Amino acid sequence: MNENRRQILDMLANGKITADEAERLLAALERSPSQTGEAVKYLRVLVDANDALDGPTKVNVRVPMQLLRAGVRLTGIIPATARDQVNDALRKEGIPFDINNITPQNLEEMIEHLRDLSVDVDNEHAKVRVFCE
Amino acid sequence: MKPEILPPLGATVHVKPAGWRRGIRLWLPLFLVWLLVLPLLILLLPFLLVGALVMGINLWRSLKAINGVLAATRGTHVEVDNRDTKFFIRLH
Numbered sequence: 001m002n003e004n005r006r007q008i009l010d011m012l013a014n015g016k017i018t019a020d021e022a023e024r025l026l027a028a029l030e031r032s033p034s035q036t037g038e039a040v041k042y043l044r045v046l047v048d049a050n051d052a053l054d055g056p057t058k059v060n061v062r063v064p065m066q067l068l069r070a071g072v073r074l075t076g077i078i079p080a081t082a083r084d085q086v087n088d089a090l091r092k093e094g095i096p097f098d099i100n101n102i103t104p105q106n107l108e109e110m111i112e113h114l115r116d117l118s119v120d121v122d123n124e125h126a127k128v129r130v131f132c133e
Numbered sequence: 134m135k136p137e138i139l140p141p142l143g144a145t146v147h148v149k150p151a152g153w154r155r156g157i158r159l160w161l162p163l164f165l166v167w168l169l170v171l172p173l174l175i176l177l178l179p180f181l182l183v184g185a186l187v188m189g190i191n192l193w194r195s196l197k198a199i200n201g202v203l204a205a206t207r208g209t210h211v212e213v214d215n216r217d218t219k220f221f222i223r224l225h
Contacts, residue, residue: 042208054216055216056216058215059212059213060210061210061212062208062209062210062211064206066205066208067202067205067209069205070204071202071205073201074202076194076198079189
């Protein structure tokens with residue numbers, strides 16, 4: 001069984017989500033490009049800088065998208081009390097984000113949107129390109 | 134065991150400082166590190182279990198998630214090339 005599917009069924013079994021939500025999540029999973037083999041696999045960062053002090057620098061980084069999925073899965077093991085502390089700390093920093101909202105569906109949606117992500121910064125000292133492939 | 138659930142088994146590292154005719158090319162057998170870590174983990178298991186029970190963490194899920202993060206690093210590639218050095222690392 002697919003890991004994401006199992007996670008959704010576990011959440012349903014534990015009463016964290018309703019049957020309707022589970023159905024929607026499973027439907028979203030089936031729609032997700034990972035089922036069709038077109039999943040985004042890597043996040044690429046290319047930097048081509050030419051600093052007067054340090055000279056020319058080239059950076060080429062390729063990070064597997066699976067790392068993002070695994071990292072988000074780590075939030076699932078944070079105890080409830082710690083989650084509240086994390087949320088409070090984020091709120092204090094001006095980031096109104098609830099880590100309880102990180103679900104497999106949200107994550108897959110985010111990764112799906114990353115497919116279109118392309119950040120290009122071009123100035124006289126550096127060219128930076130961030131994209132997914 | 135599926136390859137995607139295994140942590141990286143090796144790393145290729147190239148380092149070439151400026152002025153060196155030849156750089157250093159290494160293949161690091163990371164699987165040896167995991168082989169060393171495994172007995173340590175088994176020794177620490179009772180302590181981890183108690184810690185997990187006290188903190189209300191599911192130990193099995195935690196270990197699985199940590200292994201997932203390690204496994205997900207496979208395929209990572211970092212290359213830096215500047216005036217002082219050339220550096221390249223890839224996790225397999």
